[in-house]
Amino acid sequence: MSAETSNRYAINSVLRANTILRCLARENGGLRVGAIAQRLDLDRTTAFRLIATLEECGLVERVPNTKEFKLGVGVFEIGSAYIRSTDLHSAARPVMIDLAHQVKESVHWAILAGDKAVCIDKIDSPRGLGTTSKIGGAVALNSGSVGKVLLAFQPEDLRERLLASIPLPRYTERTITSAAALRDEIAEIRQKGYCLSLGEGEPDMACVAAPIFDHDHRIIAGLSIGGSIQRFTDPETASFLTGSLLNAAQQISEKMGCAVVPAIETAASTVGTPPRPHALEEMK
Amino acid sequence: MRDVSVPTTAADAPRERLVADFRPRPSREKSSHIRTLFQFHPPNPLKIKRELTNCQWRCYVQHRSRLFGISSLQEECDVLKMTDKATSRYAINSVLRANAILRVLAAESSGLRIGELAKRLDLDRTTVFRLIATLEECAFVERIADTKAYKLGVGIFEVGSAYIRSTDLHSVARPVMIDLAQRVKESVHWAILSGDKAVCIDKIDSPRGLGSTSKIGRAVPLNSGSVGKVLLAFQPEDIRERLLESMDLPRLTAQTITTAGTMRGEIAAIRRTGYSLSLGEGESDMACVAAPIFDHNRKIVAGLSIGGIIQRFSDPEGAAFLIPEVKKAAALISEKLGCPDIPAFEDAA
Numbered sequence: 163m164s165a166e167t168s169n170r171y172a173i174n175s176v177l178r179a180n181t182i183l184r185c186l187a188r189e190n191g192g193l194r195v196g197a198i199a200q201r202l203d204l205d206r207t208t209a210f211r212l213i214a215t216l217e218e219c220g221l222v223e224r225v226p227n228t229k230e231f232k233l234g235v236g237v238f239e240i241g242s243a244y245i246r247s248t249d250l251h252s253a254a255r256p257v258m259i260d261l262a263h264q265v266k267e268s269v270h271w272a273i274l275a276g277d278k279a280v281c282i283d284k285i286d287s288p289r290g291l292g293t294t295s296k297i298g299g300a301v302a303l304n305s306g307s308v309g310k311v312l313l314a315f316q317p318e319d320l321r322e323r324l325l326a327s328i329p330l331p332r333y334t335e336r337t338i339t340s341a342a343a344l345r346d347e348i349a350e351i352r353q354k355g356y357c358l359s360l361g362e363g364e365p366d367m368a369c370v371a372a373p374i375f376d377h378d379h380r381i382i383a384g385l386s387i388g389g390s391i392q393r394f395t396d397p398e399t400a401s402f403l404t405g406s407l408l409n410a411a412q413q414i415s416e417k418m419g420c421a422v423v424p425a426i427e428t429a430a431s432t433v434g435t436p437p438r439p440h441a442l443e444e445m446k
Numbered sequence: 447m448r449d450v451s452v453p454t455t456a457a458d459a460p461r462e463r464l465v466a467d468f469r470p471r472p473s474r475e476k477s478s479h480i481r482t483l484f485q486f487h488p489p490n491p492l493k494i495k496r497e498l499t500n501c502q503w504r505c506y507v508q509h510r511s512r513l514f515g516i517s518s519l520q521e522e523c524d525v526l527k528m529t530d531k532a533t534s535r536y537a538i539n540s541v542l543r544a545n546a547i548l549r550v551l552a553a554e555s556s557g558l559r560i561g562e563l564a565k566r567l568d569l570d571r572t573t574v575f576r577l578i579a580t581l582e583e584c585a586f587v588e589r590i591a592d593t594k595a596y597k598l599g600v601g602i603f604e605v606g607s608a609y610i611r612s613t614d615l616h617s618v619a620r621p622v623m624i625d626l627a628q629r630v631k632e633s634v635h636w637a638i639l640s641g642d643k644a645v646c647i648d649k650i651d652s653p654r655g656l657g658s659t660s661k662i663g664r665a666v667p668l669n670s671g672s673v674g675k676v677l678l679a680f681q682p683e684d685i686r687e688r689l690l691e692s693m694d695l696p697r698l699t700a701q702t703i704t705t706a707g708t709m710r711g712e713i714a715a716i717r718r719t720g721y722s723l724s725l726g727e728g729e730s731d732m733a734c735v736a737a738p739i740f741d742h743n744r745k746i747v748a749g750l751s752i753g754g755i756i757q758r759f760s761d762p763e764g765a766a767f768l769i770p771e772v773k774k775a776a777a778l779i780s781e782k783l784g785c786p787d788i789p790a791f792e793d794a795a
Contacts (some may be wrong), residue, residue: 171575171579171580172577173540173580174575175538176544176580176581176584177576177580177583179538179541179544180584180586182483183605184605187604187605187608187609188608189487190611196550201692210536211536211537211538211566212538212541214536215536216545217535218543219528219542219545220545220640232612233609233612234640235609235638236545237605237608237609238607238610238645238647239640239664239665240549240552240598240602240663241602241605241607242663242664243553244606244741246555248661262753275585275600275601280603280604296607297607298606298610298611300604300609300645324667329777344523354571407677408724
């Protein structure tokens with residue numbers, strides 16, 4: 163996201179300000195002007211002016227008693243307005259809370275953002291043990307179940323474009339890292355209506371995800387539950403978890419105005435199927 | 447009352463009517479000046495405010511509020527202040543304007559079109575178009591499908607949630623807040639100072655059925671409840687004075703404090719007792735109690751507050767139970783943040 167851009171309307175200083183904010187977001191502590199300038203390949207004066215302006219906007223603050231800067235409360239103010247505008251809480255949250263209590267795992271709501279999946283809400287598991295994923299955290303689309311569900315149900319042109327361009331980092335032995343394998347997986351997800359992922363993000367974690375549709379039958383988000391791999395490999399509990407998830411996803415889709423959830427019809431009959439051939443191949 | 451249909455926005459108002467209605471207090475050197483100001487069309491209240499004395503400004507506001515309603519003027523000024531170049535010579539205009547766009551979109555959850563944004567920010571449409579195109583590329587803004595309106599995008603949410611991760615909130619404060627909520631059976635809030643407003647950045651819901659609605663991320667004026675006043679009271683003196691001079695004191699209920707003088711008196715009391723109890727100042731049937739949280743530099747870093755229906759707090763026994771609980775919880779968090787000694791307050795539990 164440097165000054166090079168194909169969008170001829172783009173304003174450079176705003177793009178650079180965005181890069182600075184993203185850079186500070188990745189750093190948990192503060193950064194000095196020099197460090198920021200170095201990382202983003204800007205000269206110090208430019209970086210200084212941008213940071214001074216961002217400070218004035220309240221988007222960046224000084225860390226007290228140092229010469230470092232970190233994110234300011236302004237980004238949080240604006241960011242939380244985003245959540246309020248997505249109308250998430252009224253429709254989905256009660257269903258998510260119910261689901262978390264039913265399956266006793268953490269429940270996540272994630273959306274597609276560019277070429278990543280961002281978790282924008284999370285209900286913690288009522289048990290002591292829950293996923294440590296953070297709200298606002300972004301993951302690549304090939305790791306875990308929700309990214310693949312978000313990818314699978316996109317309209318075809320967007321799907322193809324993403325498949326051609328997204329990075330496919332390897333997290334564990336089972337992670338899918340070839341576009342061809344991912345394409346096969348996607349076809350299967352579209353048929354089954356959900357995605358079960360075992361040990362692809364971390365070796366001892368698993369998750370299952372289902373799509374949420376709006377009144378236009380467009381996918382708007384993915385709902386997922388995640389926990390330790392044992393609960394998801396045992397066939398009985400796996401079908402219970404998947405069934406509960408699909409029910410919840412259907413309820414929310416209905417609230418969003420989607421009359422009939424397309425893939426769910428076939429899902430019920432295929433819950434609890436053994437792991438896909440790809441996983442076995444990847445493990446060799 | 448004049449027998450004319452009220453225009454919906456200042457921009458639609460016939461210019462001549464505004465000039466004719468406005469009768470400023472006599473100030474000879476200013477009055478001829480004032481007529482020229484109304485040649486701006488639509489009138490930019492910020493530019494006008496700078497030219498008028500306080501009395502004249504109040505007259506102007508009164509007349510404008512008769513025509514358009516008073517609430518809009520403060521927000522308009524707030525928005526225009528963001529792109530005001532008078533503040534710093536280092537400021538980069540396009541970044542200031544992009545920030546102003548994001549703030550305006552944050553306030554309007556249903557999205558805005560480019561024309562509307564241009565009107566509110568007093569910019570021309572091409573400028574706004576370029577800014578929106580850039581913000582869209584950064585994913586800070588997204589286009590609402592099937593319309594020409596824009597709303598906030600998920601990118602700003604990603605960055606915003608990184609802010610929370612960079613505070614000590616979850617590890618240090620949350621367990622104490624959850625415990626406090628269980629004990630007092632009310633909602634617990636954590637708020638910080640942002641400019642001249644207070645922003646709630648975390649909230650634990652009351653275990654009871656009825657609790658305050660979520661105000662996470664919303665900036666409220668410092669006089670609208672207890673936590674703003676606590677945040678103000680314990681600022682270092684220079685910041686405190688500057689805020690008292692310049693901050694807005696809008697009237698929200700009959701109880702709200704609206705003058706700097708009364709606020710100063712209140713602040714002195716808060717500094718003595720270490721807490722603030724506010725009955726019906728933000729909303730007439732709600733009350734709250736707040737206490738300050740200090741960090742290892744002995745600076746106030748946040749305010750902790752509980753809020754609920756007014757009866758629980760106005761009853762002397764109820765207050766005698768709730769206030770020390772809040773002070774204790776705040777002192778505990780301050781200790782965890784490394785504050786070497788909490789200032790000794792009167793009535794300390």
